[in-house]
Amino acid sequence: MRILFSSLGSHGHTYPLLPLAIAAREQGHDVTFATSADFAATIERLGLRHFAAGLDMRSAFTEAHGSHDPDVPEDELPGLIAKTFGSVMPRRNHADLTPFLAEWRPDLVVHEVGNPGAGLAARVAGVPGLCHGFGRMWDTDDMPPIGPHVLEFAGELGVEVPEEDPMLLGNRYLDVCPPSVQDKRFLAANDTIPLRPVPFAEPGGLPAWVAEHEQPLVYLTLGTAFGDPGVLRAAIDGLATLEGTRLLVAAGPTVELDALGEVPEHVVALPWVPQADLLPHTDLVVHHGGSGTTLGTFGAGVPQLVLPQGADQFSNADAVVAHGLGDRLLGDQVTAEAVADRARHLLADTVVRDAAKAIAAEVAAMPSPAEVAARLPEYAR
Known part of the structure; x- marks a missing residue:
């Protein structure tokens, strides 16, 4: 089976998907991992095919801001974050992945919750999708208004997306958060698949004293x-x-x-x-x-x-x-x-x-x- 995994180009969005992608490859599936170009070496070192898609975080914020000036007034920051994650990055991932999906024709797309653009590209291409979490869901009232941007873009594509938790796009959700800690409203409202959170890190050595330390x-x-x-x-x-x-x-x-x-x-x-x-x-x-x-x-x-x-x-x-x-x-x-x-x-x-x-x-x-x-x-x- 051909499976496309896709994440935004950051450690916190890419690393949580890697254990499942590796497991899928080990079970004989043909796996491609789509994320920004700066993660190509990590992806390929794991024996996965990398496809460059989306923007790195800095480039996405620059595009949303319309300027390379890093200083953003505090009252404008929530709107800038919402535009970056709800519009700029979804549109770019959708644009990058649409021709790839048409050519490679995967059987399944696994998109992380921060990357609805990949999920929307799959929906338009008629490919089944799963949404992969990276942590505990948070109260949307405490976050910038990303959802309305996603709903607007989905509407332009002719894709129906539930207004509640629009980042999931209505897909089943691979939940890496222990149920006892997960938001109870979220669990009640969505079709979740529990998945053990397995930490991933680039290979490297620890100081020699760590493994046998006698002090806390x-x-x-x-x-x-x-x-x-x-x-x-x-x-x-x-x-x-x-x-x-x-x-x-x-x-x-x-x-x-x-x-x-x-x-x-x-x-x-x-x-x-x-x-x-x-x-x-x-x-x-x-x-x-x-x-x-x-x-x-x-x-x-x-x-x-x-x-x-x-x-x-x-x-x-x-x-x-x-x-x-x-x-x-x-x-x-x-x-x-x-x-x-x-x-x-x-x-x-x-x-x-x-x-x-x-x-x-x-x-x-x-x-x-x-x-x-x-x-x-x-x-x-």
């Missing part, structure tokens, strides 16, 4: 898109005061290590770490609340302290707190003292640790990518 290991990251040297520095200053712990910091691609300054001897700061390999060794994860890190920490079964910076991160932080899986600090609350205090409490709190182990057990019980890949032919009918 705290991991700090703000992810690949929302790095802030000021927030990282405050968190490092606080976490470095925790006696008897080791701290591993991943600065990410948006923060230079030099911007963090000197760090104590028991703190290791790196540009990047293979997070999927690291998480099972951690005792506490302090992070931005990105969906990949949040779900990965669920699977690792350890407490988390969330320092949300944007997008769905605030909703993820709310869910972590609401389900007793950790704590959060918002905005000006992120001081060295506050980070140290919350982290110290989470490292000692057996109730939170037990809750984290329970969510890890729930994740482990969800159907694996291999199990879901075995059912893909029935979804193509």
Whole structure:
């Protein structure tokens, strides 16, 4: 069977689909993965065919803004985000994928929830589609109005899309969020297929001491898109005061290590770490609340302290707190003292640790990518 996977060109949108795409290839399906050109090397290294489609995030925002000026007035930002994700990127993905679908003629298209353009191209071409999630669904009232743009574009194409959750396009939804944490309204309103969230990371080595560390290991990251040297520095200053712990910091691609300054001897700061390999060794994860890190920490079964910076991160932080899986600090609350205090409490709190182990057990019980890949032919009918 021919299967096209398609995502927006960012780590947080592409990586969650890779475990299922790999599983589908391993089961003998002919798999192509369509995303922006800067992910070609990663896709092809996994033995998957890459097709360049869509724009990278920076180019998409520039097109939506009509300017290379990075400074956008705060009151205009929600509208710009809505136009970027609801119009610019869907239209570009639809345009890029339409001729490819006509030529390659896949049996199934798996599009991630942030990429309705691929799903719309499939619908117009008469190809069955599945929508693949990348995390917990969030309250649309707290997000920029992306849906109306998607509905407008779908109308232009003559495609009927439900006004409730339009990003799904009415397709069945591969849900990588544990049901106990998922938004209950969303679960009630949509046809979901549970899929275990399996962290993916580029191959790479960890510091030798990580696997056999005797002291509690705290991991700090703000992810690949929302790095802030000021927030990282405050968190490092606080976490470095925790006696008897080791701290591993991943600065990410948006923060230079030099911007963090000197760090104590028991703190290791790196540009990047293979997070999927690291998480099972951690005792506490302090992070931005990105969906990949949040779900990965669920699977690792350890407490988390969330320092949300944007997008769905605030909703993820709310869910972590609401389900007793950790704590959060918002905005000006992120001081060295506050980070140290919350982290110290989470490292000692057996109730939170037990809750984290329970969510890890729930994740482990969800159907694996291999199990879901075995059912893909029935979804193509």
